[in-house]
Amino acid sequence: MSTKRTFTMIKPDAFGAGNAGAILKMIEEAGFKLVAMKITRLAGDAAGKFYAVHHERPFYKDLCAYMSSGPIIAAILEKDNAVADFRKLIGATNPADAAEGTIRKLYATSIEANAVHGSDSDENAAIEGNFFFSELEKVGV
Ligand code: CMP
Numbered sequence: 001m002s003t004k005r006t007f008t009m010i011k012p013d014a015f016g017a018g019n020a021g022a023i024l025k026m027i028e029e030a031g032f033k034l035v036a037m038k039i040t041r042l043a044g045d046a047a048g049k050f051y052a053v054h055h056e057r058p059f060y061k062d063l064c065a066y067m068s069s070g071p072i073i074a075a076i077l078e079k080d081n082a083v084a085d086f087r088k089l090i091g092a093t094n095p096a097d098a099a100e101g102t103i104r105k106l107y108a109t110s111i112e113a114n115a116v117h118g119s120d121s122d123e124n125a126a127i128e129g130n131f132f133f134s135e136l137e138k139v140g141v
Pocket of ligand 1: 112
């Protein structure tokens with residue numbers, strides 16, 4: 001079934017390197033509409049809560065430290081088939097495996113500092129969007 005919304009973060013590496021504008025341009029040019037967006041920071045234990053599903057993974061602690069290390073952009077995006085199409089646009093988790101022309105191939109520096117996050121299912125897109133935005137903030141277009 002095609003889905004309408006997904007959730008993304010432009011991570012501290014890409015935001016800090018000044019690549020947020022270029023990444024947002026790629027996202028809009030690929031046909032995604034911005035439904036909600038803000039610059040924020042995963043301070044305190046917020047990164048741990050957001051990535052709780054990875055709690056048992058060996059990279060969890062480093063991932064949380066990295067994700068709270070600087071500002072990020074959080075956004076809800078809308079497009080038919082949003083979750084799958086966005087994962088195609090960003091490329092593989094490890095930039096070394098990402099296809100040419102994908103956001104991670106262009107802007108990620110490592111498997112951890114991989115420039116952007118994209119939800120992996122409709123269910124997680126809703127959970128992750130709700131983590132950052134109230135219903136009133138999801139203005140749509
Ligand atoms: P993301 O799509 O945000 O989902 C979980 C994140 O964990 C992932 O992007 C990477 O930033 C990070 N990650 C996944 N696998 C590894 C790994 N093997 N080593 C370090 N970080 C990882």
